[in-house]
Amino acid sequence: MNSSLINIGDELLIGQVVNTNAAKMSQMLGAAGIEVTQVLTIGDDADAIHNTLRKCLETSEIVLITGGLGPTKDDITKKVLCDFFHSELYENEAALENVRRRMEAFGRELTDINRQQAWVPRCCTVLNNPLGTAPGMWFDTQNENAPHQVVVSLPGVPFEMVGLMENEVVPRLREAFHTGHILHRTLITQGIGESFLSDLIEPWELALPRNIRLAYLPQPGLTRLRLTARGDDPAILQQQVETAVQGLMQIAGQYILCDGFDTLSEYIAHTMTEAGLTLATAESCTGGALSAQLTALAGASNYFVGGVVSYSNEVKESVLHVPHDILATHGAVSEPTAIHMAEGVRRHLHADYGIATTGIAGPGGGTPEKPVGTVWIAVASAHGTVTRKLSIPRQRAQVIEGACQQILGLLAKYLKERK
Amino acid sequence: MNSSLINIGDELLIGQVVNTNAAKMSQMLGAAGIEVTQVLTIGDDADAIHNTLRKCLETSEIVLITGGLGPTKDDITKKVLCDFFHSELYENEAALENVRRRMEAFGRELTDINRQQAWVPRCCTVLNNPLGTAPGMWFDTQNENAPHQVVVSLPGVPFEMVGLMENEVVPRLREAFHTGHILHRTLITQGIGESFLSDLIEPWELALPRNIRLAYLPQPGLTRLRLTARGDDPAILQQQVETAVQGLMQIAGQYILCDGFDTLSEYIAHTMTEAGLTLATAESCTGGALSAQLTALAGASNYFVGGVVSYSNEVKESVLHVPHDILATHGAVSEPTAIHMAEGVRRHLHADYGIATTGIAGPGGGTPEKPVGTVWIAVASAHGTVTRKLSIPRQRAQVIEGACQQILGLLAKYLKERK
Numbered sequence: 001m002n003s004s005l006i007n008i009g010d011e012l013l014i015g016q017v018v019n020t021n022a023a024k025m026s027q028m029l030g031a032a033g034i035e036v037t038q039v040l041t042i043g044d045d046a047d048a049i050h051n052t053l054r055k056c057l058e059t060s061e062i063v064l065i066t067g068g069l070g071p072t073k074d075d076i077t078k079k080v081l082c083d084f085f086h087s088e089l090y091e092n093e094a095a096l097e098n099v100r101r102r103m104e105a106f107g108r109e110l111t112d113i114n115r116q117q118a119w120v121p122r123c124c125t126v127l128n129n130p131l132g133t134a135p136g137m138w139f140d141t142q143n144e145n146a147p148h149q150v151v152v153s154l155p156g157v158p159f160e161m162v163g164l165m166e167n168e169v170v171p172r173l174r175e176a177f178h179t180g181h182i183l184h185r186t187l188i189t190q191g192i193g194e195s196f197l198s199d200l201i202e203p204w205e206l207a208l209p210r211n212i213r214l215a216y217l218p219q220p221g222l223t224r225l226r227l228t229a230r231g232d233d234p235a236i237l238q239q240q241v242e243t244a245v246q247g248l249m250q251i252a253g254q255y256i257l258c259d260g261f262d263t264l265s266e267y268i269a270h271t272m273t274e275a276g277l278t279l280a281t282a283e284s285c286t287g288g289a290l291s292a293q294l295t296a297l298a299g300a301s302n303y304f305v306g307g308v309v310s311y312s313n314e315v316k317e318s319v320l321h322v323p324h325d326i327l328a329t330h331g332a333v334s335e336p337t338a339i340h341m342a343e344g345v346r347r348h349l350h351a352d353y354g355i356a357t358t359g360i361a362g363p364g365g366g367t368p369e370k371p372v373g374t375v376w377i378a379v380a381s382a383h384g385t386v387t388r389k390l391s392i393p394r395q396r397a398q399v400i401e402g403a404c405q406q407i408l409g410l411l412a413k414y415l416k417e418r419k
Numbered sequence: 420m421n422s423s424l425i426n427i428g429d430e431l432l433i434g435q436v437v438n439t440n441a442a443k444m445s446q447m448l449g450a451a452g453i454e455v456t457q458v459l460t461i462g463d464d465a466d467a468i469h470n471t472l473r474k475c476l477e478t479s480e481i482v483l484i485t486g487g488l489g490p491t492k493d494d495i496t497k498k499v500l501c502d503f504f505h506s507e508l509y510e511n512e513a514a515l516e517n518v519r520r521r522m523e524a525f526g527r528e529l530t531d532i533n534r535q536q537a538w539v540p541r542c543c544t545v546l547n548n549p550l551g552t553a554p555g556m557w558f559d560t561q562n563e564n565a566p567h568q569v570v571v572s573l574p575g576v577p578f579e580m581v582g583l584m585e586n587e588v589v590p591r592l593r594e595a596f597h598t599g600h601i602l603h604r605t606l607i608t609q610g611i612g613e614s615f616l617s618d619l620i621e622p623w624e625l626a627l628p629r630n631i632r633l634a635y636l637p638q639p640g641l642t643r644l645r646l647t648a649r650g651d652d653p654a655i656l657q658q659q660v661e662t663a664v665q666g667l668m669q670i671a672g673q674y675i676l677c678d679g680f681d682t683l684s685e686y687i688a689h690t691m692t693e694a695g696l697t698l699a700t701a702e703s704c705t706g707g708a709l710s711a712q713l714t715a716l717a718g719a720s721n722y723f724v725g726g727v728v729s730y731s732n733e734v735k736e737s738v739l740h741v742p743h744d745i746l747a748t749h750g751a752v753s754e755p756t757a758i759h760m761a762e763g764v765r766r767h768l769h770a771d772y773g774i775a776t777t778g779i780a781g782p783g784g785g786t787p788e789k790p791v792g793t794v795w796i797a798v799a800s801a802h803g804t805v806t807r808k809l810s811i812p813r814q815r816a817q818v819i820e821g822a823c824q825q826i827l828g829l830l831a832k833y834l835k836e837r838k
Contacts, residue, residue: 010634013455014603015445016645016681017636019438022460026434036432038467041441041458044634048456055474071614072635073624105812106612113614131814157637159817217435281707281728287714288700288707291728295706298782298815306734308727309700309710315725315768319738349734363717395578396717 001177003029004056005039006049008067008077009156013043021066021161028162030215032170033179033230034062044068049080053151061149062173067156069134071113078120078137081153085139087121095126095135102133127152127168132160136168140176150176183229183237185245186262189255190222190409197223197252204247209240220398221405222257222264257412264408265293271415272303272353279411280351281307282320282341284332285359285375290404305351310341320344333358335376335387342380354380355407359390361399373399377407379414386414420596422448423475424458427468427486427496428575431460440485440580447584452598453481454649463487468499472570480568481592486575488553490532497539497556500572504558506540514538514545514554521552546571546587551579555587559595569595602648602656604664605681608674609641609828616642616671623666628659639817640824641676641683676831683827684712690834691722691772698830699770700726701739701760703751704778704794709823724770729760739763752777754795754806761799773799774826778809780818792818796826798833805833 005025011017022039029036037060042048049068056063068077082089096118103110117133120126127136132155139151152169154161173179189197194216198205205214211231217224227244229237245259258267272279281291291307294300310316313327322340330336338356346354359375366372373392378385388410392402424444430436441458448455456479461467468487475482487496501508515537522529536552539545546555551574558570571588573580592598608616613635617624624633630650636643646663648656664678677686691698700710710726713719729735732746741759749755757775765773778794785791792811797804807829811821 010632010647011636011645012442013445013458014449014647015442015447015455016603016605018442019458023431023434023437026432028434030433036434037462038471039432039438039458039460041460043456045456052457070635070637072617074632074634107810108612108615111614111618113618131817159814215433215435283707283710286711287719287723288702288710288726288728289714291702291707291730292705292711295708295728295730295780296816296819298780300706301730304706304730306728306730306738307707308738309707309714309725311710311714311720311723311725318769319725319727319767348738350737361714361717397715400715 001061002035002037002059003062003064004060005036006052006056006063006065007039007041007156008044008049008065010043010074012041012067021156021158024158024162025064025066025165028165028170031182031184031228032174033182033228034173034177044074044076046076046080049077050084053084057149057151061147061177063149063151064169065151065153066161069153069155071116071133077153081124081137081139081151082121085121085123087123089119090122091115091118092120092126092135094128095120098128098130098135099133127164129155129160129164131163132157134160136164138169138172148176180230180232181234181237183234183241185227185241185260187225187245187248187259188222188257188261188264188267189225189252190257190405192252192255194218194223197255201248201252204251207247208244212240212244219405220392220394220402222409224262257409257416264405264412265297267412268408268415269294269297269300269303271412273299275415277353278303278305278351279353279355280305280345280349282345282354282356283307283309284311284316284341284357285361286357286400286403286407287311287361289400290355290357290407293404293408305349307349308345316341320348331370333360333370333374333376335378335389338376338378338387339380339385342378342385346380352381353411355411356380357403357407359399359403361396363396375399375403375406377403377410379407379411381414383418386410420480420598421454421456421478422481422483423479424455425468425471425475425482425484426458426460426575427463427484429462429493432462440575440577443577443581444483444485444584447589449601449603451589451593452600453592453596454601463493463495465495465499468496469503472503476568476570480566480596482568482570483588484570484572485580488572488574490535496572500543500556500558500570501540504540504542506542508538509541510534510537511539511545511554513547517547517549517554518552546583548574548579548583550582551576553579555583557588557591567595599649599651600653600656602653602660604646604660604679606644606664606667606678607641607676607680607683607686608644608671609676609824611642611671611674613637613642616674620667620671623670626666627663631659631663638820638824639813640821641828643681676828676835683824683831684716686831687827687834688713688716688719688722690831692718694834696771697722697724698772698774699724699764699768701764701773701775702726702728703730703735703760703776704780705776705819705822705826706730706780708819709774709776709826712823712827724768726768727764735760739767750789752779752789752793752795754797754808757795757797757806758799758804761797761804765799771800772830774830775799776822776826778818778822780815782815794818794822794825796822796829798826798830800833802837805829
């Protein structure tokens with residue numbers, strides 16, 4: 001059973017917006033055991049939408065569509081789907097109620113344009129979208145003459161799409177296509193390249209039961225390994241995965257930072273909160289991205305007291321009290337500066353742990369001695385301060401993200417060893 | 420004249436890698452007046468590549484392909500193209516020379532696997548790729564019986580693809596097809612919902628010249644409007660768009676924060692750098708996301724001195740010197756606290772402008788008086804301090820993102836008015 005994705009939007013075709021929905025949807029479908037065989041990005045054009053959908057239904061049981069559901073003139077997906085399924089639009093009471101709720105929440109008037117969001121084709125099942133005004137639409141072609149096919153239309157706004165996928169689409173697809181039980185377990189590895197890791201664990205991977213699949217999810221600074229087990233008995237799946245993880249630990253345990261968490265931030269939040277420890281950040285090259293990742297999780301205030309984005313040297317001196325001569329002698333991107341930043345923020349923000357990043361994110365600012373991608377990171381605690389030098393010869397965004405994952409990894413390793 | 424993009428790679432279909440090549444290529448083609456009508460992402464599968472290319476050539480004069488050119492087993496694009504064009508592979512001297520040069524640069528031996536990179540179909544024109552070992556391939560179908568069509572195959576590595584597009588593909592396409600011009604202009608609006616904006620500007624939109632299209636690009640906290648004009652004479656397009664923008668300013672000017680920038684961060688970076696002004700941030704509920712957005716842009720250090728993520732009240736007092744009794748009397752989420760945060764960070768980080776956010780991102784922490792999504796923002800400068808109360812009854816990520824766009828909008832408005 002396979003699926004096609006159709007992402008609709010002129011903004012995607014002119015490159016103003018990167019299509020992140022496709023990757024996110026593919027991940028979610030893959031996790032549910034549904035393969036994506038093609039992703040098609042087209043504009044807000046009636047013929048293109050109609051023809052693309054027709055072609056996809058020639059090869060896929062499932063077609064998921066995003067975009068073109070807004071209330072404005074360039075959003076035509078709903079009308080096209082209505083024609084495609086020879087249906088007619090009507091005002092859906094539940095969808096209208098959702099629109100009304102949202103308008104009330106924002107203290108806004110319910111306009112005719114808002115109401116239009118509640119008009120849907122009669123032949124579809126409305127999928128409630130509590131995060132937005134455009135409902136999801138589920139079209140089911142099940143009948144004795146044709147094979148069972150499903151077409152789903154979702155808003156293009158990423159968080160609305162994700163909400164609908166999680167709460168409505170994936171559960172319904174799993175039921176409609178009997179995908180059975182699926183168990184996932186994610187381990188985060190760091191300190192070894194993807195290809196070396198795959199060489200190292202190949203024998204273990206080849207020996208996995210046929211109902212367990214391994215996926216590599218590399219991202220700047222780390223690689224996540226996701227085990228997906230499929231079967232009918234949850235208890236057996238649980239046992240199989242546990243055995244597989246134990247085997248993996250024996251050959252690659254030194255590279256595995258945590259087990260059972262999707263991100264290092266989640267692991268750190270869990271571990272520090274449980275231990276009653278507090279954390280403060282001092283960021284130069286990561287510019288706030290590190291704090292942002294930690295505070296993106298609810299409950300961050302349980303362990304995260306705050307941070308300083310010491311972008312200029314003046315701030316490194318005035319707020320973090322990095323000695324002037326350290327900056328003058330060694331420069332902002334140096335081990336001594338990273339140490340003083342981590343210890344300074346730990347001391348002045350009264351935290352158990354202080355972590356720091358200082359580097360050259362680029363594209364400018366590199367030198368032969370300190371090329372773009374040179375980053376020093378440090379973790380300070382009552383037990384002392386550890387540092388690491390990174391070399392991430394990539395684009396600005398990757399240097400920043402890589403540095404964030406490396407400092408989180410260093411902290412995670414440190415917390416693990418202290419247990 | 421239009422084009423299709425085919426991005427090949429299993430890693431794209433399982434969501435391991437976000438397809439950023441499509442957006443980049445679309446931008447470069449659009450700037451050259453070549454419209455992209457569809458983007459197709461498929462796996463490393465011979466039939467899929469063959470059939471997708473065939474279908475694309477039914478509707479597009481230009482088909483650009485990325486990916487599947489590596490030396491490993493799963494990279495099959497070159498062989499498929501060779502079959503598709505009924506050609507044969509041979510070792511191209513120039514391509515081999517490039518491979519040899521690169522191996523020497525890395526001090527590596529020239530292996531047989533390296534040499535394979537220099538084998539290309541006889542019928543193609545080799546496009547030199549000095550940034551990698553896989554050459555670009557240009558297939559030209561020009562002959563008296565068929566319409567002129569071009570198929571180009573490029574490596575999937577983003578910077579190699581960009582280099583080939585810039586230096587080889589775009590110049591050749593502009594010459595091969597006498598391209599028209601496309602002009603884009605983006606305006607950022609805030610303080611009015613998409614549907615209300617659409618009501619307000621509908622008469623103006625309906626009166627736009629037929630060669631100008633309007634697109635709404637909403638995101639948490641703001642809506643971008645993008646005008647796209649097509650034609651032969653750049654000067655006339657420029658004039659048409661200018662006239663259209665002036666008309667829009669007259670009816671919706673009060674909601675338009677900036678004109679000609681894709682993000683508020685870009686506008687603020689440009690404006691403050693040009694004016695020689697400096698900025699510091701004090702973040703509570705945004706937790707570093709605000710600083711991260713500002714520092715994501717190269718050159719941020721020209722105006723951004725740094726920030727304080729004052730997540731706990733202790734940090735608000737100890738680092739930003741928010742008076743204890745202010746926090747005790749009014750609470751952390753209050754106008755007086757926001758004012759003291761903005762003025763405190765401005766003073767202690769010695770910046771011309773200090774901006775602050777303090778609110779309840781949720782899901783927990785809400786009260787009847789201060790529900791989740793309540794955020795106070797403030798902009799402090801030598802001219803005084805302005806504040807605004809926000810109500811963003813959404814999920815945590817949207818509250819944070821919305822607050823970031825609102826404070827950036829308030830600063831942008833302030834900078835605009837001071838001009």
